[in-house]
Amino acid sequence: MSTFDYAPAPESRAVVDIKPSYGLFINGEFVDGSGTSFKTINPATEEVLAEVAEASDADVDEAVKAARRAYTRVWSKMSGAERAKYLYRIARIIQERGRELAVLESIDNGKPIKESRDVDIPVVAAHFFYYAGWADKLEHSGYGSTPLGVAGQIIPWNFPLLMLAWKIAPALACGNTVVLKPAETTPLTALLFAEICQQADLPPGVVNIVTGAGETGRAIVSHPDVDKVAFTGSTEVGKAIARSVAGTDKKVTLELGGKAANIVFDDAPLDQAIEGIVNGIFFNQGHVCCAGSRLLVQESVADEVMERLKRRMATLRVGDPLDKNTDVGAINSAEQLAKIRELSQIGEDEGAERWSAPCDLPSNGYWFAPTVFTGVTQAHRIAREEIFGPVLSVLTFRTPSEAVEKANNTPFGLSAGVWTDKGSRILSMANRLRAGVVWANTFNKFDPTSPFGGYKESGYGREGGRHGLEGYLKTNEMGADS
Numbered sequence: 001m002s003t004f005d006y007a008p009a010p011e012s013r014a015v016v017d018i019k020p021s022y023g024l025f026i027n028g029e030f031v032d033g034s035g036t037s038f039k040t041i042n043p044a045t046e047e048v049l050a051e052v053a054e055a056s057d058a059d060v061d062e063a064v065k066a067a068r069r070a071y072t073r074v075w076s077k078m079s080g081a082e083r084a085k086y087l088y089r090i091a092r093i094i095q096e097r098g099r100e101l102a103v104l105e106s107i108d109n110g111k112p113i114k115e116s117r118d119v120d121i122p123v124v125a126a127h128f129f130y131y132a133g134w135a136d137k138l139e140h141s142g143y144g145s146t147p148l149g150v151a152g153q154i155i156p157w158n159f160p161l162l163m164l165a166w167k168i169a170p171a172l173a174c175g176n177t178v179v180l181k182p183a184e185t186t187p188l189t190a191l192l193f194a195e196i197c198q199q200a201d202l203p204p205g206v207v208n209i210v211t212g213a214g215e216t217g218r219a220i221v222s223h224p225d226v227d228k229v230a231f232t233g234s235t236e237v238g239k240a241i242a243r244s245v246a247g248t249d250k251k252v253t254l255e256l257g258g259k260a261a262n263i264v265f266d267d268a269p270l271d272q273a274i275e276g277i278v279n280g281i282f283f284n285q286g287h288v289c290c291a292g293s294r295l296l297v298q299e300s301v302a303d304e305v306m307e308r309l310k311r312r313m314a315t316l317r318v319g320d321p322l323d324k325n326t327d328v329g330a331i332n333s334a335e336q337l338a339k340i341r342e343l344s345q346i347g348e349d350e351g352a353e354r355w356s357a358p359c360d361l362p363s364n365g366y367w368f369a370p371t372v373f374t375g376v377t378q379a380h381r382i383a384r385e386e387i388f389g390p391v392l393s394v395l396t397f398r399t400p401s402e403a404v405e406k407a408n409n410t411p412f413g414l415s416a417g418v419w420t421d422k423g424s425r426i427l428s429m430a431n432r433l434r435a436g437v438v439w440a441n442t443f444n445k446f447d448p449t450s451p452f453g454g455y456k457e458s459g460y461g462r463e464g465g466r467h468g469l470e471g472y473l474k475t476n477e478m479g480a481d482s
């Protein structure tokens with residue numbers, strides 16, 4: 001328990017203007033759609049924020065038609081240098097309206113304002129700046145410079161605007177137009193982004209935002225005039241998408257789940273490692289596909305690491321996402337909270353030892369105290385399945401080979417962390433770990449210049465960096481300089 005209390009330091013909500021209802025953004029305008037709607041709520045209070053249109057098959061068809069028209073008539077004809085001007089303009093508006101975007105993201109998603117303000121939104125702007133710079137240099141990309149056409153993009157709720165940026169920035173830079181569906185629990189920043197597209201005078205139809213749940217996503221994926229499907233979300237839905245596009249010539253990238261090992265050797269600087277473990281699993285309430293949810297700690301320092309970790313976890317401030325002191329915000333939805341509770345109960349039933357930080361949780365909203373399980377073995381479900389919440393499983397190892405073997409013993413392969421004082425050990429571990437990203441003496445660092453993506457059930461394709469262009473260009477045609 002913290003030894004003293006902080007005075008509340010809430011960020012003002014007055015900077016955002018949430019409308020009572022939202023339509024679909026098709027062909028540069030907000031339209032009603034064919035009728036049904038759903039509610040988005042603030043997961044920290046359960047307050048209904050807005051009524052949002054649910055796009056039907058017919059609405060998705062309208063959006064795809066608008067994207068096709070914009071592609072054929074305007075966007076694919078424009079020079080890369082001209083497209084770049086729009087992307088730079090969008091990036092600058094995101095910076096100018098950064099505070100508004102951060103507050104809205106925290107209200108709709110539940111993440112702490114210090115994360116939306118200092119991580120999500122700056123990295124969103126950085127993605128648009130980075131890919132703006134590629135738009136007139138695609139012939140040097142190594143993947144040709146021919147766009148695919150219309151991209152259908154489906155994103156999750158854990159980093160709503162950041163996942164939008166990962167999808168839209170490279171697609172537009174390469175000359176594609178898009179139909180994007182945000183997640184049903186977090187549609188509001190995507191709809192504010194639609195207003196930013198208007199503000200930037202982006203030609204109508206280049207970006208279309210259709211809100212809705214799984215059915216709307218399915219309509220995008222199966223639409224015959226979509227050339228590319230980009231998805232981030234659960235492995236289960238990713239597999240369904242892969243099945244549905246098999247046999248078509250749609251290009252697909254999938255960014256799915258993970259169960260990253262965060263490996264701490266006995267020579268690691270322990271103070272930094274503790275911060276890295278905390279950041280690895282409690283950043284964004286653990287709603288992170290690359291979260292360091294499996295701590296592998298060398299046996300000789302395991303007791304000391306656990307003692308320090310629990311002491312640090314007891315100081316984490318859980319509560320109001322808009323409070324600038326908050327470290328851990330609200331769980332995004334009742335469904336996700338139920339899933340975290342269920343898997344944690346299974347962990348206890350399987351015999352692992354559970355410890356949760358002794359914090360007071362608000363009475364309304366969805367909350368889960370930062371939790372660690374010790375005595376976990378490879379066979380435990382909490383060591384194998386993605387919990388996607390603030391729950392850490394701890395395993396021990398004796399030798400580097402045992403650490404590698406345990407780290408790789410998972411159907412996923414998205415990310416990993418290595419904490420050690422020895423540079424040579426970092427290199428040899430990075431070579432042996434089957435993960436798309438390996439962080440050394442840090443964790444959860446994101447940069448638009450660096451490709452991100454997984455192996456095995458974590459998906460395929462890369463987002464970010466030069467590699468991120470490949471998914472939006474025709475690389476397999478005669479004449480493309482692939």
Ligand code: NAI
Nearest residue numbers: 155156182183213214217218233234237256257289386388
């Ligand atoms: P989900 O995969 O159902 O949702 C992700 C997106 O896909 C949402 O926009 C959703 O509306 C859409 N969608 C759902 N069914 C679809 C379908 N049949 N066709 C096309 N689009 C569809 O994930 P959900 O239910 O929100 O979370 C379940 C679990 O997935 C989480 O507990 C977590 O373990 C994992 N997850 C992983 C994420 C990642 O970043 N890799 C992000 C979100 C969830």
Ligand code: MG
Nearest residue numbers: 040041108185
């Ligand atoms: Mg919401």
